[in-house]
Amino acid sequence: MTATEKPHTLWLAFAKMYEGCGLLDSAREVFRRATQANFKTSEDLAVVWCEWAEMELKHLNPEAAIELLRQATSEPSIEVHGTLESACAVHERIHDLGLATPLPVLNHAALLQEHKRFENAFRVYQRGVTSFKHSHAEPIWAAYLTAFVQRYGTSKPERVRDLFEDAVRQAPPEAKKALFLRYAKFEEDSGLATRAMKVYEDAANAVPSRDRLGVYDVYVARAAALFGALKVREVYHHAITGGGLTDEDARAMSVRFADLEIGLGEAHRARALYVYASGFSDPGAHPEFWRRWNEFEVLHGDESTFREMLRSKRTMAMAGHTASAGVQAQTESGTVKRPCAGQRPEDGGMLQPDSKRMRVGVTL
Numbered sequence: 001m002t003a004t005e006k007p008h009t010l011w012l013a014f015a016k017m018y019e020g021c022g023l024l025d026s027a028r029e030v031f032r033r034a035t036q037a038n039f040k041t042s043e044d045l046a047v048v049w050c051e052w053a054e055m056e057l058k059h060l061n062p063e064a065a066i067e068l069l070r071q072a073t074s075e076p077s078i079e080v081h082g083t084l085e086s087a088c089a090v091h092e093r094i095h096d097l098g099l100a101t102p103l104p105v106l107n108h109a110a111l112l113q114e115h116k117r118f119e120n121a122f123r124v125y126q127r128g129v130t131s132f133k134h135s136h137a138e139p140i141w142a143a144y145l146t147a148f149v150q151r152y153g154t155s156k157p158e159r160v161r162d163l164f165e166d167a168v169r170q171a172p173p174e175a176k177k178a179l180f181l182r183y184a185k186f187e188e189d190s191g192l193a194t195r196a197m198k199v200y201e202d203a204a205n206a207v208p209s210r211d212r213l214g215v216y217d218v219y220v221a222r223a224a225a226l227f228g229a230l231k232v233r234e235v236y237h238h239a240i241t242g243g244g245l246t247d248e249d250a251r252a253m254s255v256r257f258a259d260l261e262i263g264l265g266e267a268h269r270a271r272a273l274y275v276y277a278s279g280f281s282d283p284g285a286h287p288e289f290w291r292r293w294n295e296f297e298v299l300h301g302d303e304s305t306f307r308e309m310l311r312s313k314r315t316m317a318m319a320g321h322t323a324s325a326g327v328q329a330q331t332e333s334g335t336v337k338r339p340c341a342g343q344r345p346e347d348g349g350m351l352q353p354d355s356k357r358m359r360v361g362v363t364l
Contacts (some may be wrong), residue, residue: 007044015308027199051354109147125147177203200219216243236257290313
C-alpha cells in the first residue's frame with residue numbers, strides 16, 4: 001500500500017479478490033472484519049458498507065443488501081462516533097441503489113433535523129414523498145408536514161400552505177379527509193379562521209361521498225365555535241342543497257339543521273327543513289325521519305301543520321309505492337330509473353339525469 005492510499009481500499013481489494021474467485025462467503029467475512037476496523041475517517045467506513053451492499057446486489061441478493069444498509073445507517077460507528085456527512089453518504093447511497101424504504105428516509109431526515117440542517121431534511125422528505133406511492137409515502141408526508149409546520153408555521157405560512165396543497169393534491173381520495181382537516185387546523189392555529197372555513201369547504205368538495213358527512217360535521221362544529229349561528233346556517237344550507245351528499249346523509253343533516261333552528265326558537269324554519277327533506281324520504285324506508293317530524297309537530301305545530309305533515313307522508317308513501325312498481329317494471333324491461341331525491345311528490349318521484357334537490361324554502 002502506498003503512502004497516499006487509505007487502509008479501507010486494501011480491505012476492499014482483498015474482498016474483491018475473493019469475490020472474483022467466486023468465494024463469496026470469504027468476501028463477506030473480509031467485509032465484516034472491515035466494518036469493525038478503526039479507520040481514520042467514518043467516510044471510509046461508509047464506503048465499506050456501500051461496497052458490501054453493492055456486492056450483494058450484484059449477486060442477486062437484495063434482501064442482504066437492504067439489511068446491510070439498515071445496519072449501516074443505525075451503526076454507532078457512523079451515526080454516533082462518525083460524522084453527519086458519512087451517515088448521509090450511506091443514506092444517499094441507499095437511494096442511488098434503489099433500496100430506499102420509508103424508514104431510511106425518515107431516519108435520514110431526522111438525522112439532518114437533529115443537526116439543524118432543516119432545508120436538507122426537507123429535501124430528503126420531498127424526495128421521499130415523490131419516490132413512493134401514497135400508501136408508503138403517508139408516514140413520510142406526516143413527518144414532513146409536522147416538521148415543516150414547526151419550522152415555518154409562523155414565519156412562512158405561504159410555504160406551509162403550498163406544502164399542504166401539494167399533499168392533498170397527491171393523496172388518493174381516501175386519504176384526503178385527514179390531510180384537509182390537518183390543513184384547516186393549521187389555519188385555525190395561525191388565527192386565520194376565515195381561511196380555515198375555506199379549507200373545510202374545499203375538503204367537502206374534494207373528498208369521496210362516504211367521507212363528506214364527516215367533513216361537514218367538523219365544518220359545522222368549527223363554524224359554530226368560530227362564527228356562530230349565521231355561519232352554521234350557511235354551512236348546513238350548502239351541505240343539504242349543493243354539498244354532494246347522498247340522500248341518507250342529506251336527510252341526517254336536514255334533521256340536525258332543524259334541531260338547530262328549534263334551539264334558536266325558529267320553528268317555522270325547522271318545519272321548512274322537514275318539508276324539504278320529506279321530498280326524498282319514503283315513509284316505508286325511513287320511518288325514523290317521519291317519527292321525528294311527527295314529534296316536532298306535536299311540540300311546535302298546530303292542527304293545520306299536523307294535517308299537512310300527514311298529507312305529505314301519504315303522498316310520499318304513494319310516490320314510493322309507484323316508484324317501486326316502476327323500478328320493478330323497468331328492471332324487467334332492462335332499464336331502471338331511480339326515485340328523484342328532490343322532486344316534489346306531485347312529480348311522481350322519478351329521477352331525471354340532471355335533477356337536483358330543490359332549495360330549502362327559508363331565508364338565511
